[in-house]
Amino acid sequence: MADTTSRRSGNETRAEILRTALEQFTERGYEGTSIRDLAEALGITKSSLYYHFANKEAIVRALLDGRRNEIDELIAWVDEQEPGSDLLRRAALRWVESTGRERVQGMRFAHANRPIMQKLAAEGDDRRSWFDAVVDRVLPHGTSRAERLRAQMAFDTVSAALFAAQGTAASDDDVLEAAREATIRLTAQ
Incomplete structure (x- = not known):
C-alpha cells in the first residue's frame, strides 16, 4: 500500500481521516470498522493512521470536539445578542440553518x-448536555x-427529523425543512 500522507500536510491528513472515519463508522458501524479498514480507505498505512490517532475512540472524540466547537460558536453568538423573548427562536433557527x-x-x-456514544456520555462527553449552556442563556431565570x-x-x-426519516425516501433537504418547521413551532410564543 502506498502511503499518500507525503502529499498532504499533517492537518490535511488528520481532516481526511476524520471525514473517512465518519463515513465508514456511519455506513459500517463503529464496531464493524477496523483501523485497517480506515487505513485502506485512506490509502495510508496503519502506522500513519496511528501517528494521528491512538485508536478508533480517539477518532470519535476528535469528531465530537468538532461538534463541541460548533456549540461554543453558537454560545458566543448568543452572548452577543440583545436579550428578548425571541432569542430562543433566533438561536435555535441559527443552529438548524x-x-x-x-x-x-x-x-x-x-x-x-x-453504544460508543453512550460510553463517551458516561465518561463526560455527553453532547446533549452541551446545549444546557445555550438554553441557560436564551431562557429567563426560573423557567x-x-x-x-x-x-x-x-x-x-x-x-429528531433524521430519526423519523429512517427507512424513508426523505432527502437531507426534507429533513432540514422538517427540522426548521418543528423549531418554529417549538419556539412559538
Missing part, C-alpha cells in the same frame, strides 16, 4: 452507533422544566 452535510453525517453516526425541555427540543429537531 447552520446544519450542513458534515453535521447531518455526524448525527447519522450518533444514531447508528449508540419551568417543561419550558426548558421544549427549548432543548428546539435545538434537537434535526436529529
